[in-house]
Amino acid sequence: MVETAAREPVPHRRADARREIAAILEAGVRLLGEDPGATMADIAAAAGLSRVTLYGCFPSREALIDAVLDHAVDVADSALRDESFETDPAPEAITRLLRSSWRVLDRHRRLFLAADRALGGERMREHHDRPLRRVRRLIERGREAGDFRTDLPLPWLVTTFFAILSSAAQEVEAGRLKDDEAETVLVQTVRSLLTG
Amino acid sequence: MVETAAREPVPHRRADARREIAAILEAGVRLLGEDPGATMADIAAAAGLSRVTLYGCFPSREALIDAVLDHAVDVADSALRDESFETDPAPEAITRLLRSSWRVLDRHRRLFLAADRALGGERMREHHDRPLRRVRRLIERGREAGDFRTDLPLPWLVTTFFAILSSAAQEVEAGRLKDDEAETVLVQTVRSLLTG
Known part of the structure; x- marks a missing residue:
């Protein structure tokens, strides 16, 4: 039981992270395709995520653009x-x-x-x-x-x-x-x- | 006299600034020509100037490289x-x-x-x-x-x-x-x- 409880959240967190990354990439393709100067804040907002979450996935604008x-x-x-x-x-x-x-x-x-x-x-x-x-x-x-x-x-x-x-x-x-x-x-x- | 005293230093300062800029440009061409990753500190040192003086002439690495x-x-x-x-x-x-x-x-x-x-x-x-x-x-x-x-x-x-x-x-x-x-x-x- 303890093992299950401890393991359970991991796939959820992974699934959340995958969804977040997919939302960021989609927003990034769209926003940067309209305006090459789009900021991290713009992309976080378009992906419906906080800037903290965005920076948690991509530590810099360069890393985000690369992805x-x-x-x-x-x-x-x-x-x-x-x-x-x-x-x-x-x-x-x-x-x-x-x-x-x-x-x-x-x-x-x-x-x-x-x-x-x-x-x-x-x-x-x-x-x-x-x-x-x-x-x-x-x-x-x-x-x-x-x-x-x-x-x-x-x-x-x-x-x-x-x-x-x-x-x-x-x-x-x-x-x-x-x-x-x-x-x-x-x-x-x-x-x-x-x-x- | 006051007028002269007040005006005198300006050409000197200008001549100094010109010499500093010439030294920075020469050092920049040389250092960046060896290593595209040369930093502001490297270029200041090669020009024989402090970083403060370098940043006084060029506020950013981008501005320096542009010049x-x-x-x-x-x-x-x-x-x-x-x-x-x-x-x-x-x-x-x-x-x-x-x-x-x-x-x-x-x-x-x-x-x-x-x-x-x-x-x-x-x-x-x-x-x-x-x-x-x-x-x-x-x-x-x-x-x-x-x-x-x-x-x-x-x-x-x-x-x-x-x-x-x-x-x-x-x-x-x-x-x-x-x-x-x-x-x-x-x-x-x-x-x-x-x-x-």
């Missing part, structure tokens, strides 16, 4: 899981992957820029490691088929793919690139990059 | 002032400008990455506005001469030029791109970007 971005990239990566990327000819597949990636990035543009600001370029790159592995495989396949250039290192082509997408997010946000021309501009830029 | 980067870009921009950029055919001129820019950036790579981390992408872009105006003029001239593509917006080509250079700095620092191959890789990448 929010991780969550958003996970969701995006699952949405981008499309088998035909693996079977279509590489040039068409990469264009489709680029268009889909841009749409996801554009939807989360402010969150992406807030995270870039809070976490820095190297951590952003780490966060996108999984989706970029798909890009890498596609470029590799295109090179083997003779569709893509082989005069530049493969990791560099993956990096520039990511850099160009990131730049488009920054340019659209700054009003230097129109949202409705970004996709076409990206497709043409990446095509030149990969075919040389 | 240090501004100073470094100024020096670099003056070094890149070479009249033949304006008279050579655009494709050769841009390749030379790219090579020179990379050498400067590579030398200040850690300072650049520290600044990117502290200030964020949009502020970095503003800091490089002056050197990028030269890039813009060259690309414009190349387009008029029929040497460069015209199917992408001019500001976008300038942005990707900057994004690709910045990426190379990050890649070399992370050990994903060899320092001795960066220049060639950059030249080939930018050529594809501009000729389409």
Whole structure:
């Protein structure tokens, strides 16, 4: 009995903590997606939690943004899981992957820029490691088929793919690139990059 | 007499402040160029000043890095002032400008990455506005001469030029791109970007 009484609350506390974290991540994706300057207090309020509870889960704004971005990239990566990327000819597949990636990035543009600001370029790159592995495989396949250039290192082509997408997010946000021309501009830029 | 006595110290104080700021900027360029994590205390010590004096000139690490980067870009921009950029055919001129820019950036790579981390992408872009105006003029001239593509917006080509250079700095620092191959890789990448 004592054992049960002592053990009982643990799963409850765990379940509470899971619910709290889910509420925080949901609020974080939403608020930072509207305003990259959203504060810890804003996010606690939107999640219906106290700031003490929020700080209990995430000790700093940076830690919170790291988790929010991780969550958003996970969701995006699952949405981008499309088998035909693996079977279509590489040039068409990469264009489709680029268009889909841009749409996801554009939807989360402010969150992406807030995270870039809070976490820095190297951590952003780490966060996108999984989706970029798909890009890498596609470029590799295109090179083997003779569709893509082989005069530049493969990791560099993956990096520039990511850099160009990131730049488009920054340019659209700054009003230097129109949202409705970004996709076409990206497709043409990446095509030149990969075919040389 | 009273007037003179009251006015006298001001130029002295100003001269002192100028010397202090020059010492801080010099120490900042040097230290942040070695270690992007250099602290205010490190920089004060290297400049031979107290932390109180340092904070008197720059209220935060971010403000200091902003000034240090501004100073470094100024020096670099003056070094890149070479009249033949304006008279050579655009494709050769841009390749030379790219090579020179990379050498400067590579030398200040850690300072650049520290600044990117502290200030964020949009502020970095503003800091490089002056050197990028030269890039813009060259690309414009190349387009008029029929040497460069015209199917992408001019500001976008300038942005990707900057994004690709910045990426190379990050890649070399992370050990994903060899320092001795960066220049060639950059030249080939930018050529594809501009000729389409």
